[in-house]
Structures are given as C-alpha cells and as structure tokens.
Amino acid sequence: VDYVDTLIADIRRLKKEKNAIILAHNYVLGDVQDVADFVGDSLELSKKARQVDEEVIVFCGVSFMAETAKILSPEKKVIHPVTAAGCPMADMADAPALRRFKQDHPDAVTVCYVNSSASLKAEVDICCTSSNAEEIIGLIPEDRRIIFLPDKNLGANVARATGRQMILWEGFCPTHMRLRPAMLERKKEEFPHAVVIAHPECRPEVLDLADYSLSTGGMLSFARSTEAKQLIVATELGIIHRLQKENPDKQFIPISEQAVCMTMKMIELEDVKRSLETLTPKVELEPDIITQAKAPIVRMIEQRL
Ligand code: 13P
Numbered sequence: 001v002d003y004v005d006t007l008i009a010d011i012r013r014l015k016k017e018k019n020a021i022i023l024a025h026n027y028v029l030g031d032v033q034d035v036a037d038f039v040g041d042s043l044e045l046s047k048k049a050r051q052v053d054e055e056v057i058v059f060c061g062v063s064f065m066a067e068t069a070k071i072l073s074p075e076k077k078v079i080h081p082v083t084a085a086g087c088p089m090a091d092m093a094d095a096p097a098l099r100r101f102k103q104d105h106p107d108a109v110t111v112c113y114v115n116s117s118a119s120l121k122a123e124v125d126i127c128c129t130s131s132n133a134e135e136i137i138g139l140i141p142e143d144r145r146i147i148f149l150p151d152k153n154l155g156a157n158v159a160r161a162t163g164r165q166m167i168l169w170e171g172f173c174p175t176h177m178r179l180r181p182a183m184l185e186r187k188k189e190e191f192p193h194a195v196v197i198a199h200p201e202c203r204p205e206v207l208d209l210a211d212y213s214l215s216t217g218g219m220l221s222f223a224r225s226t227e228a229k230q231l232i233v234a235t236e237l238g239i240i241h242r243l244q245k246e247n248p249d250k251q252f253i254p255i256s257e258q259a260v261c262m263t264m265k266m267i268e269l270e271d272v273k274r275s276l277e278t279l280t281p282k283v284e285l286e287p288d289i290i291t292q293a294k295a296p297i298v299r300m301i302e303q304r305l
C-alpha cells in the first residue's frame with residue numbers, strides 16, 4: 001500500500017475515533033477534498049457547520065472559514081490544521097479602520113463579505129457570500145446607503161447587478177485580480193464554443209466577457225445541469241478537481257494556470273492527520289467576538305436584516 005493510501009486510511013480511522021467531521025472548501029488540494037465528508041462554497045460550509053452532530057470539526061480552508069464554523073458552533077472543537085492559511089483579502093480590512101470609515105458614513109448599512117476576520121464581522125450589520133450577495137443587498141431599504149467591504153470587485157459587480165450605489169472598500173483577492181480580460185479573450189478565441197463561468201471576485205472587465213457570474217458552489221451546480229460540453233473557468237484552479245470529477249464527459253478550461261491561491265493549498269493530508277491525532281490547532285475566539293460576529297452571519301443565513 002502506498003504512502004498516500006496509508007495516510008487516507010489513518011485519517012478515516014482517526015475521524016471515527018475522535019468523532020470528527022472534515023469540512024473542505026472547493027479550492028483546497030484535491031486529495032484533501034477527497035478525504036473530506038463535505039466539500040462546498042463559503043455559504044454551504046457555513047450552513048453545514050451550523051448543524052453538525054460530531055464533536056470535532058476539522059476545517060480545511062482558510063482562517064475566516066474556520067472562524068465562521070467556530071462562531072456558528074462555538075460548543076464544538078473547531079480545528080484549523082494550518083493556522084497560517086489565511087485569506088489575503090480578509091487581511092485588507094480591520095475593525096479599527098472600519099470604525100473610522102463608518103464615522104464618515106454614519107447612516108450607512110454595512111455589508112461584509114464573509115472573507116473577513118471575526119473581529120471585523122463583529123462591527124457590521126449583515127454578511128454575504130458570493131452566492132447570495134444580490135439577495136442580501138435586496139434586503140436593504142432603497143433609501144439607505146451601503147458600505148460594502150472588503151472586496152471592491154464583488155462590491156462593484158453586485159452594485160451593477162442590483163443597480164444600487166455602494167461605498168466600496170479598497171480590498172481585493174490577489175488571485176482573482178491576476179485574471180485579466182486579455183487572458184479570457186485569448187481562451188475564448190481558442191475555444192469559441194465554450195461557455196464562460198467566472199467568479200464575482202474577478203474584475204468587472206473580466207465578468208463583462210463571461211456568460212455567467214457564479215460562486216464556486218454555483219459553478220458546480222451549473223456544470224452539472226448545462227448542455228455545454230466545454231467550459232472556460234475564471235476562478236481559482238482548485239475548483240477544476242471537483243468539476244472534472246463530477247462531470248467526466250465535459251472539458252473544463254482554466255482561464256490561467258496562474259490562478260492559484262497559495263494559502264488554500266497549505267493544508268496537506270499530513271496536516272489533517274496530525275490535527276486529528278492531536279486535536280490542534282484549535283480555533284479560539286473571545287466569547288464577545290463570537291456573540292457579536294454571529295449576529296450578521298445568522299442574518300445572512302436567515303436572509304433578514
Ligand atoms: P465561494 O464562496 O464562491 O466558494 O468563494 C470563496 C472564496 O474564497 C473565493 O475566492
């Protein structure tokens with residue numbers, strides 16, 4: 001039996017012994033996705049984390065996702081196998097800076113993309129993900145101004161789709177920022193019959209060239225139901241693993257081989273095994289932060305302001 005098979009067998013055994021569930025994001029390494037009990041986008045993972053029976057959640061994704069799981073299930077042990085796996089976009093906004101920003105726009109409703117720290121969420125009115133941002137904006141009365149943070153691209157894309165004016169924060173995803181309209185134009189010339197699906201963290205000029213703007217979970221459902229046999233995929237490369245696995249008869253063409261989020265690749269099978277053995281590193285948050293950050297996440301899940 002080879003090394004990886006042994007690791008996988010050990011992880012499966014430890015999972016039972018420790019009463020643990022493994023949750024993974026669609027961008028993590030393929031073999032980590034394959035050993036997980038549930039793989040999804042940010043919204044699907046939040047909903048799942050809210051209703052797990054197991055005592056331990058091993059979260060394979062970036063820090064803000066593991067924090068969200070802890071906020072929604074504070075009584076569980078939530079383990080994030082590699083603490084250093086953060087989201088550079090989430091690091092572009094912090095609570096003190098938001099407090100100063102809000103002083104300039106005191107009457108605005110603050111909408112925060114889940115790609116943000118727990119302490120930032122503690123300061124906002126409602127959260128959103130890339131799959132529900134338009135619905136969340138739709139909950140806000142027309143006469144209220146909106147601060148949207150931290151992703152200026154998602155903000156601009158949602159502002160266009162909803163026709164609402166939004167005050168945008170200067171944050172972005174470095175991985176999606178690297179995807180340029182010219183890259184997509186070239187792929188479209190090469191594959192003229194392909195349907196283009198793009199993540200709303202892409203620049204608006206990239207989305208202009210796409211057929212559909214979708215979260216990672218939205219991409220997976222779209223791929224399952226479409227008649228198209230060729231799809232150009234404008235998002236992080238990790239998604240290709242599941243797209244191809246679930247749709248072996250279709251061809252998925254990444255917009256660029258450069259679309260790699262380094263921190264999403266930091267958790268390896270070895271880390272998952274060690275985490276299950278030691279039940280560390282645990283996600284720990286101040287009880288006050290948990291209470292304050294939970295409110296905007298629950299408002300998002302329940303779609304009420
Ligand atoms: P999704 O919610 O679409 O999975 O996006 C998460 C993310 O980090 C995208 O970069």
Ligand code: SF4
Pocket residue numbers: 062086087088089090115173174175176201236261263264
């Ligand atoms: Fe953050 Fe971008 Fe990586 Fe998603 S792909 S985790 S937004 S840096």
